[in-house]
Amino acid sequence: MRVVVDPITRIEGHLRIEAEVANGRITKAYSSCTMWRGIERIVQGRDPRDVWAFTQRICGVCTTVHAFASIRAVEDALSIEVPRLAQALRNLIIAVQYIHDHVMHFYHLHALDWVNVPNALKADPNEASRIARSLSDWPNSSPGYFRELLEKLKSFVQKGRLGIFANGYWDHPAYRLPPEVDLIAVAHYLEALQWQRHIARIHALLGGKNPHPNFLVGGIPISVNLDGPAVLNAQVLAEIKAHIDQAVDFVRKVYVPDLLAIASFYKDWAGYGAGVGNFLVYGEFPEGQLYDLDTLFIPRGAILNWDLGRIYDVDTKDPEQIRETVAHSWYRYSRGEDEGLHPYEGETEPNYTGPEPPYDYLNVSEKYSWLKSPRWRGHPMEVGPLARTLVAYAKGHRAFKSKVDYALSKLNVPLKAMFSTLGRTAARGIESWVIAEDYLPDLYSRIISLINAGDTSTFNREGWDPKSWPKEAKGMGFMEAPRGALGHWVRIEDGKVANYQVIAPTTWNAGPRDAKGQPGPYEAALEGTPIYDPKKPLEILRTIHSFDPCLACAAHIYDPEGNEIIEVKVQ
Amino acid sequence: MNANEVLRELEESSRPPTHGRRRREFLKFCGRMAAILGLSKAFIPKIAKAVERTARDGRPSVVWLEFQDCAGNTESFTRATAPSVAEAVLDLISLDYHEVLMAPSGSAAEERLREVLKKYSGQIIVVVEGSIPTKDGGIYCTVGGRSALQIIEEVEPHALAFVAVGTCAAFGGLPKANPNPTGAVAVEDVVKSKPVINLPGCPANPDVIMALLVHYALFGRLPALDAQRRPKFAYGKKIHDNCERRPHYDAGQFVLSFDDFGAKQGYCLYKVGCKGPVTYNVCSSWRWNMDASWPVKAGHPCLGCSERDFWDRMTPFYSHVQAAGFGVESDADDVGKVAVGLTAASVAAHALYTAVVRSAERFAERLAEKEETEEEDEE
DSSP: OEEEEOSOOSSBSOEEEEEEEETTEEEEEEEEEOBOOOHHHHTTTSOTTTHHHHHHTTOSSSTTHHHHHHHHHHHHHHTOOOOHHHHHHHHHHHHHHHHHHHHHIIIIIIGGGTOOTGGGGGOOHHHHHHHHHHHOOOSOOOHHHHHHHHHHHHHHHHTTOOGGGTTOOTTOTTOOOOHHHHHHHHHHHHHHHHHHHHHTHHHHHHHSSSSSOOOBTTBOSOOBOTTOSSSBOHHHHHHHHHHHHHHHHHIIIIIHHHHHHHHTTOGGGGGSOOTTOOEEEOOBOOSSSTTOGGGOSBOOEEEOTTOTTOOBOOOTTOTTTEEEEOTTBSBOOTTOSSSOBOTTTOOOOBOOOSOOSSOSOOOTTSOOBSSOEEEETTBOOBOSHHHHHHHHHHTTOHHHHHHHHHHHHHHTOOGGGGSSHHHHHHHHHHHHHHIIIIIHHHHHHHHHHHHHTTOOOOBOOTTOSGGGSOSEEEEEEEEEETTEEEEEEEEEETTEEEEEEEEOHHHHHHOOOOTTOOOOHHHHHHTTOBOSOTTSOHHHHHHHHHTOOBHHHHOOOOOOTTOOOOOOOOO | OOHHHHHHHHHHTTSOOOSHHHHHHHHHHHHHHHHHTTOOTTHHHHHHHHHHHHHHHOOOEEEEEESBOOSHHHHHHTTOOSTTHHHHHHHHOEEEEETTTOSOOHHHHHHHHHHHHHHTTTOEEEEEESBEEOGGGGTTBEETTEEHHHHHHHHGGGEEEEEEESHHHHHOHHHHSTTOTTOEEOGGGTOOSSOEEEEOSSSOOHHHHHHHHHHHHHHSSOOOBOTTSOBHHHHSSBGGGGOTTHHHHHTTOBOOSTTSHHHHHTOBOGGGTOOGGGOBOSHHHHOBTTTTBOTTTTTOOOOOTTSTTHHHHSOSTTSOTTTTTOOOOOOTTSTTOOOOSTTOOOOOOHHHHHHHHHHHHHHHHHHHHHHHHHHHHHO
16 A cells, blocks of 8 residues: 655655555655755856855755855865864854754654653653653753643643644554653753754854854854954853853753663664665865865765775765766756766756646656755765764774764664664764764864964955956865755856756755666665554654755755746747 | 642643743743833733733634745744743744644644644634745645645635745745746735735744734734835834944944954944845844844844845845945835935934843833732732
8 A cells, every 4th residue: 555644744844755555564665855946046147155145045954054065165166265263163053053953853853753742641750850860960850840841731731732742643552651751851852942042042143143144155254353342252252162061961961861761662663764775974074174084073985785894985076976867856857867967067957747736646656756866876875964973983983983882882782773763863862972072172172272372364355356266167065964965066157156056965865766766765764664554654754754854955956057047028 | 629629720830930930031021022012111011911811711823834945934933032932932822733843744734734724713823934836836845745825725714814934935035036946926925815924034033923923912913014014013124223333334434355354343244245224124133042143243244134035136245235236215115115224314223222121121020029029918
């Protein structure tokens, strides 16, 4: 039978999953993105220094990543070097985005797949308090604290106004937490909602607001003047430090302990959701210039076929390595659709062949998604926290290795448990912990020492004036977004954008089959997943949410050179 | 304790807090809302009562729909400034459908929508985030196999009003930018039988959304709108009017290049492209992220992101407004007739607004103390 889940909720964007189910298991799955805006087409002919603001609006959840990828692409094309302090402050913004995004994903997007809200009503507040105190020394853990929350929840339920919690799959037997752990998780759901507002202030202090802070080609917009009232001064730095401490504290004392506690009840999910077994990482947090790849805190590399013994080199500009195919995507290629095209040479023209809405099913033997299918050396690749964690682990990254080993021993599972729905969710927490403990504090110290040493330039004026630009230039900006490897490829001609292309993390993960029929990572990860009740596809949500989908990021189009919209003038 | 008492106590616990620290925070929130809505301090206890009444008698049902969006307004909403905002929201509305936050997916989510439409028909505040594609039969955005247009058509008869949150829903925004590949339009272009309130901004300021809900709780009706359907309380002034860098503009002190001497002194950003003189929004007075900052304070020119068609009309972003082709006008109501601000007389700085908020908050604190004293007296 065919199971359709649309809308997939608790994600960013519009995602539809169709799955073939036989004997209580998924045999084949099809992932479809159902929304498209055409942002790459909209940036054609614009000033390259403006484009970050356009591409930033690809996504309001990971609100910094498409801005930075764009800025890096333009800087690469125009050979603009970024001042050291600006690079460090950008890294701070990116690191904060990781933590903010990962915590919100865990509590607000993913938790309800594992945490049963009505079941929390049966909790004993004293016992909840005892468990919470055994997990960490987070202060909000008294019996009174849990009692008050419990009463609030009860009245919420009693009035029948459950709001966002209404009509969940709460009677599904796959929920397995004791009521007290459910109650603790609900408490932290609400606390995280408050906490994230404070963490996001770092973005506002440096970029004016969040969502959608402001950035700048050649540096960052804010200037440093320790004695000035209006710019980045000692007071702002102190505020940033306070928020960093808050972020680190929450990850250490709430997120990671909750993650491990909840995971210990769902160890069977280390057996589902393995996916394609290929992992791709571009790398992140350059200390020098972007292409000083040796200085990246999160290392670059690719893994094929679950083999951690060999890490492949990755070159995002090599036309043999990264290609996008459209065999099952609603686009048309002029030279046939069996071959993929590198983004520098790519072409895209929308070609919707799907059913007319309203429809019940997509025709999955033909085109069925607004996403293309990117491939690395012909392989579908998973990107994101699990990919980063595995590449770093395999490369012997000290912080990642020690924290992965800690989590594995705490859960008493082998390394191969990481290749799963559970492993993917755990990797996100482990990565947050690494960044909170092993990167953010050092980064803050580096920012302070640069300022103390008088290295306060935040903007490189050379390269700002279009008169200094070559007639033709092209560049590639990579980044590790919270959800995975992100690339922007830009071609500039006569001072304007001539071509623009994005491959977002969710395009890698959620893309449809390619010309050879190879399923994408979502599709592969769902195969073999048990379905207890096709009307309540909780299991599909668990695996799909473990990837943290961001569909607005993934669906995009760029325009081949010279492919102008033809305007017909009526005489 | 008998059963009725237990029930009463349970119900009590979902109301706004009646005492202690949370009560003080709650009243401060009411104070801030009064300042934002331009109401006198006498309204603070009235706002508190209105919120309490809403929490007790039934929160309005809110259905939040997303079409061609980036979820930036949803994210923005979660960053509202007021203390204990999660609690305030729980008291003010029942968020009955929101794909980013709701537990059920697929058919269970669709069932939920139909149930809510039926149960609260005519009373639902429908928030829309993102533009609506109309080209090629609306195939550029479908949810549950139905196009955005078809979903609006189903929801519209059951709505009390539509709130178009963010510039994409209010004015078509980024998807509508030239060459508008998907035929994207605004909510007001599609919804014809119900009131539409526009809250532009990329994203909309979360306090604007909160203030709109408080206004509704307080007066039981929607706020006064300008000709672009924006609440007058939030979009009546230009960014430039309340800008903290305004004295530098008046003194002719400008940033000429990022990170130059002027930038380090906090001079005016007009010459590096600030669109504050032609943009109507609250950023310079209410700021962002719990008063942390706002774009101009952090050294970047205003992009004009709450203005109609700003992606085409305000670009290139780093050219100053005259180069971008604006005339000198001053009427907020008229599209295209936007002011450069040279004639603006107001020098009400952020400090003035801050003073109003602080004063309202102090009043609220005194109110809380008074309540506590009365409680003790009763005891």
